[in-house]
Amino acid sequence: MQPLKRYLIFALVLIVLSVYGYKRMAARIEARPVITHHEKLRLRNDAYARHVAASEELTQNKVYANLAEVEQSAGKKQLVEVKEKRGFKVDKLTHSVYFLVPQAYAVLKDIGHEFNRRTQGKHFFTVTSLLRTDEQQRKLTRSNRNASPNTSTHSFGTSFDISYWRFDGVKQQNEKLQKVLEEVLADFQEEKKVFVVKERQSTCFHVTVRPE
Numbered sequence: 187m188q189p190l191k192r193y194l195i196f197a198l199v200l201i202v203l204s205v206y207g208y209k210r211m212a213a214r215i216e217a218r219p220v221i222t223h224h225e226k227l228r229l230r231n232d233a234y235a236r237h238v239a240a241s242e243e244l245t246q247n248k249v250y251a252n253l254a255e256v257e258q259s260a261g262k263k264q265l266v267e268v269k270e271k272r273g274f275k276v277d278k279l280t281h282s283v284y285f286l287v288p289q290a291y292a293v294l295k296d297i298g299h300e301f302n303r304r305t306q307g308k309h310f311f312t313v314t315s316l317l318r319t320d321e322q323q324r325k326l327t328r329s330n331r332n333a334s335p336n337t338s339t340h341s342f343g344t345s346f347d348i349s350y351w352r353f354d355g356v357k358q359q360n361e362k363l364q365k366v367l368e369e370v371l372a373d374f375q376e377e378k379k380v381f382v383v384k385e386r387q388s389t390c391f392h393v394t395v396r397p398e
């Protein structure tokens with residue numbers, strides 16, 4: 187073969203290969219979902235008044251004053267005992283008790299289940315607060331200026347706190363798992379199942395179940 191001919195064939199092969207390579211690269215770029223820093227976070231902060239209104243409607247305005255009232259309602263199945271389930275554990279509670287209204291516990295279990303599923307069954311979050319009686323709320327207010335005495339929806343048993351600073355029991359930031367949690371909460375929020383507010387002081391999401 188003449189050197190010129192050989193050179194032309196080589197050049198042709200090179201052109202074909204680069205066109206093919208470029209097309210593949212372009213296809214791959216197109217297939218990748220576009221995630222940028224400018225992407226709007228879907229999880230919104232719902233005004234606290236909405237948490238209160240939902241709680242009042244769900245419980246017909248039943249607020250728990252003390253532990254005796256909690257026990258009484260638990261006996262009537264108006265409150266259910268909360269235990270750790272798939273996707274979440276419950277912290278050792280000091281200012282609240284292991285109870286919620288049945289609708290709130292059902293939603294908490296669904297959130298845990300979904301979080302666990304989206305992390306390939308490997309991870310869990312921590313619940314740091316459940317039902318807080320008025321009595322407990324008053325004690326907490328004395329020790330923590332941020333806990334307002336009159337408006338806490340924890341006293342209805344309709345709210346729970348999920349830490350965004352503790353995944354798999356480790357107290358530190360975990361951006362990846364926090365993002366998954368936020369995505370799950372945003373979905374539940376969008377489906378009108380919950381109201382959510384981020385409480386930076388206590389590094390948690392305050393979640394209130396909504397009436398159906």
Ligand SMILES: [Zn+2]
Binds near residue numbers: 340347392393
């Ligand atoms: Zn809370």
